[in-house]
Amino acid sequence: MLMYQSCLIIYKHELDDNYSVPMVVIGFYIAAASLCCVLLMSADLLHGLRSNKLWFPCTWFPINAFTLAVIAVAMKLPVDLSGSMPGVVDQVAKLGSMAFMCTMMANFLPCLATMTSKELLANVTALGVMVITLVINVCVQINTGVIVKKGKKVDRPLASLSPRGNGPRELFEVANQTIGNLTANTQKMEVKVIGSISYVTIAIIYVILLLLLLIIYASSSLAIPKIKHSIQQKYQQAALRQQETS
Structure with missing residues (x-):
């Protein structure tokens, strides 16, 4: 029985290592997409400052199919429903992606x-579908505990197992040393929070900000065509009056 439990622990540990290998590639993929968004927004900022256009027109980073595809890649972490990601860095990465989405939505406003x-x-509808999907997924993660609450205890694999790269002999020795504490395969870990604010509270704040920005987008998309039509009519009337007086 002891040998069976030891082999089972070694097998699960090896499976975790194999499943976590693609996460490095996915992380670089997300980082590259986020860096692309940052560089394009920085180009718009420099262009606005050099042109004395302090509303910062979206010349390099407008709403289109390319930017929406890049944003979808950059938002992979908060959209992911399967990974528990209980670590402090993991939780902050999810929340940081939501803050980044709020920043990009605010940056898109001048291009409307x-x-x-x-x-x-077309573009506002596509952006709205993306934002609604993000909000729903984050709400699901809050309810299921993927985004953890303050003081909530979550399950984490025992940290006493050998690190990645050790062979079966080392893993078996570690399993024998810790077999007395292996009545369960997990131990409880107190989840840290940012200061005195829980991750769930911060996530709810970002969800509210995303919904407010989406409402602003929907209202602007309805008002902008009528405003442009009214301005165009006034311009044509002023041009006709100028022609008549001349």
Whole structure:
């Protein structure tokens, strides 16, 4: 029985190592997409400062199919429903992605006025679907405990197992040393929080901000075509009056 438990622990540990190998590639993929968004937004910022356009027009980072695809890759962590990610860095990475999404949505606002009615409808609808999906997934993670609460205890594999890369002999020795404490395969870990604010509270704040920004987008998409049409009519009337007086 002791040998069976030891082999089972070694087998599960090896499976965890194999399953975690693609996470490094996925992490680089997400980091590359996020870096692309940051560089494009920085280019818009520099362009606005050099042109004395303090509303920072979205020349390099407008709402289109390319930017929405890059944002979808950058938002992989908060959209993921399967990974528990109980570590402090993991939780902060999820929350940081939501803050990054709020920043990008605020950056997109000036480009709405440059679109036609069809482009405005298509792009705002696609962005709304993405934001609603993100909000729903985050709410599911809050309810299921993927985004942990303050003081909540979560299960974590025993940290006393040997690190990745050790052979079966080392793993078997570690298992024999810790077999007395292995009545359960996990131990409880107190989840840390950012200061005195829990991760769930911060996630709820970001969800509210995303919904408010989405409401602003929906309202702007309805108002901008009428405002542009009204301005165009006033411009044509002023041009006709100028022609008549001349």
